[in-house]
Amino acid sequence: MNNLSAWERMEIVHNKNRPTVNDYIPAIFTRFMEFHGDRLFGDDAAIIGGIGFLSDVPVTVLAQVKGKTLDENRRTNFSMPHPEGYRKALRLARQAEKFRRPVICLVDTPGAYCGIEAEKRGQGEAIAKNLAEFMTLKTPVISVVLGEGGSGGALALAVCDELAMLSNATYSVISPRGAASILWKDGSKEKEASELLKITAEDLSRFGVCDKIIQEPDGGAQTNPEQTADSIYEYLVDAVARLKTVPTDKLTENRYKKFRKIGMFTE
Amino acid sequence: MDIEELFKVVKARFTDDSHGTADKNEIRDVEIPQDLLFKCPRCSNVFYNEEFVNNKKVCPKCNYHARLTWQERLEMTADEGSFIPFDENLHSLNPIGFPRYEEKVHKCAADCNTNEAIVTGECTIRGYRCVIGIMDSHFMMASMGSVVGEKITRAFEYATEKKLPVIMFTASGGARMQEGIVSLMQMAKTSGAVKLHSDAGGLYIAVMTDPTTGGVTASFASLGDITIAEPKVLIGFAGRRVIEDTIRQRLPDDFQSAEFQQDCGFVDMIVERGMMRKRLSNILKLHGFPKERGSKPVKNEE
Numbered sequence: 001m002n003n004l005s006a007w008e009r010m011e012i013v014h015n016k017n018r019p020t021v022n023d024y025i026p027a028i029f030t031r032f033m034e035f036h037g038d039r040l041f042g043d044d045a046a047i048i049g050g051i052g053f054l055s056d057v058p059v060t061v062l063a064q065v066k067g068k069t070l071d072e073n074r075r076t077n078f079s080m081p082h083p084e085g086y087r088k089a090l091r092l093a094r095q096a097e098k099f100r101r102p103v104i105c106l107v108d109t110p111g112a113y114c115g116i117e118a119e120k121r122g123q124g125e126a127i128a129k130n131l132a133e134f135m136t137l138k139t140p141v142i143s144v145v146l147g148e149g150g151s152g153g154a155l156a157l158a159v160c161d162e163l164a165m166l167s168n169a170t171y172s173v174i175s176p177r178g179a180a181s182i183l184w185k186d187g188s189k190e191k192e193a194s195e196l197l198k199i200t201a202e203d204l205s206r207f208g209v210c211d212k213i214i215q216e217p218d219g220g221a222q223t224n225p226e227q228t229a230d231s232i233y234e235y236l237v238d239a240v241a242r243l244k245t246v247p248t249d250k251l252t253e254n255r256y257k258k259f260r261k262i263g264m265f266t267e
Numbered sequence: 268m269d270i271e272e273l274f275k276v277v278k279a280r281f282t283d284d285s286h287g288t289a290d291k292n293e294i295r296d297v298e299i300p301q302d303l304l305f306k307c308p309r310c311s312n313v314f315y316n317e318e319f320v321n322n323k324k325v326c327p328k329c330n331y332h333a334r335l336t337w338q339e340r341l342e343m344t345a346d347e348g349s350f351i352p353f354d355e356n357l358h359s360l361n362p363i364g365f366p367r368y369e370e371k372v373h374k375c376a377a378d379c380n381t382n383e384a385i386v387t388g389e390c391t392i393r394g395y396r397c398v399i400g401i402m403d404s405h406f407m408m409a410s411m412g413s414v415v416g417e418k419i420t421r422a423f424e425y426a427t428e429k430k431l432p433v434i435m436f437t438a439s440g441g442a443r444m445q446e447g448i449v450s451l452m453q454m455a456k457t458s459g460a461v462k463l464h465s466d467a468g469g470l471y472i473a474v475m476t477d478p479t480t481g482g483v484t485a486s487f488a489s490l491g492d493i494t495i496a497e498p499k500v501l502i503g504f505a506g507r508r509v510i511e512d513t514i515r516q517r518l519p520d521d522f523q524s525a526e527f528q529q530d531c532g533f534v535d536m537i538v539e540r541g542m543m544r545k546r547l548s549n550i551l552k553l554h555g556f557p558k559e560r561g562s563k564p565v566k567n568e569e
Contacts (some may be wrong), residue, residue: 034496116514127504159455196363262449
């Protein structure tokens with residue numbers, strides 16, 4: 001499993017039977033209930049927000065929703081959030097801070113939606129605000145990239161104390177197709193671009209972006225969703241227990257340092 | 268016109284960057300010597316370069332505020348002789364082993380006479396001290412990689428420590444793809460530095476210039492206490508082409524302009540270049556910062 005190429009992993013991620021947050025949330029959390037709306041404009045079905053128990057710890061869950069059918073995808077906009085989705089996430093994160101609940105972000109998006117309405121409502125501002133506010137949120141934040149981590153649209157739910165990735169998940173500044181069309185004016189060369197961009201969990205561990213790789217079963221998560229959910233559950237229980245013991249000041253200081261040190265330059 | 272020809276016409280319209288209304292069909296094919304004439308990318312009118320430069324590189328016809336080099340911006344903004352640069356010796360590595368990346372950065376550095384796509388430092392504006400950052404779109408479209416992210420972060424950290432206000436002139440194509448995920452993380456890093464400066468009571472004025480887009484719009488550029496834009500400049504998250512491809516419609520010409528963003532509620536005020544120093548120094552004064560020294564007007568100041 002460890003010697004798959006970025007492209008092979010992308011094919012696994014795009015398998016139509018790959019589990020989504022709709023499979024994982026009931027398997028990982030108990031008494032989960034969903035909360036809707038950003039209190040500013042509307043409700044974005046591309047991001048589910050709510051609270052539930054992780055083992056015996058109340059947590060806030062923020063999750064990007066891929067669909068398995070065309071109808072589901074139409075409803076959740078293929079997991080491409082609008083600004084109101086990010087603003088809902090921030091509202092619920094602040095609520096989590098107030099009630100001292102850890103925040104669990106489940107990341108799975110091709111990217112923030114690119115459209116007229118998204119621009120009019122400030123997609124850039126919504127993402128920027130999440131980056132800034134999550135950085136100093138006074139409660140543990142753990143993000144897990146389940147499938148696709150698409151650029152700023154993923155990062156808006158990934159300013160965290162620990163970032164975990166499923167072993168076949170990818171996380172990239174630009175989609176390989178987008179990169180190929182810019183570099184070679186040919187989007188069909190996405191396979192080459194996928195290798196070039198260094199987007200696998202192993203690559204991201206080397207850059208200090210990914211802190212933990214959660215192994216999927218051979219062949220990918222879809223071959224055994226229960227086992228994958230168990231692995232995510234075990235990681236989260238452990239991470240929450242560890243992070244809950246860290247004093248709040250230290251927690252946010254460490255979070256800033258985690259991102260502060262990323263960059264490669266000479267002086 | 269047969270259908271194929273029609274497609275070609277529509278396609279040409281899509282790939283055409285000029286959105287003006289002047290007689291662009293006639294003008295488009297004319298070769299313009301770069302140093303003699305300026306052709307406005309917004310209204311397609313042509314002017315003598317000298318007239319355009321004397322007008323602070325503002326289109327005399329449509330008021331489009333054209334892109335400046337960092338030297339031009341600095342000269343127009345800071346009090347003469349007041350600028351002290353930061354971090355001039357940071358140089359990017361090649362995190363993902365991108366082909367010929369170092370070569371490209373070196374060439375831009377030589378052409379633009381700076382180590383990277385942003386110049387940061389400390390200066391006074393009409394006597395008021397501040398930390399300043401100027402992005403230069405001539406340097407790889409001022410995309411944000413490790414060095415740009417680091418310079419911005421250090422500038423905010425310095426300002427936090429010294430209790431100074433920060434003024435950022437933003438211009439960027441977004442995160443620098445050539446540095447892979449490392450460039451994406453600069454969005455989080457810079458936003459975090461802005462937040463800590465803000466939490467410490469610091470004032471941050473973002474001045475959006477042409478073009479402010481992508482990962483820079485989605486990070487520190489959108490986090491100002493006060494957001495200023497220059498007239499007619501492009502401000503947005505997703506590129507126009509990307510949106511047009513997604514929705515399969517042509518967008519209106521003023522889409523993502525400074526004026527559009529102000530209508531949508533994301534820009535506090537649109538300020539003309541000739542008024543920028545006065546506006547900035549007035550904001551600093553209104554926030555109680557002391558005037559440290561007298562200042563004389565810069566070239567062409569109103």
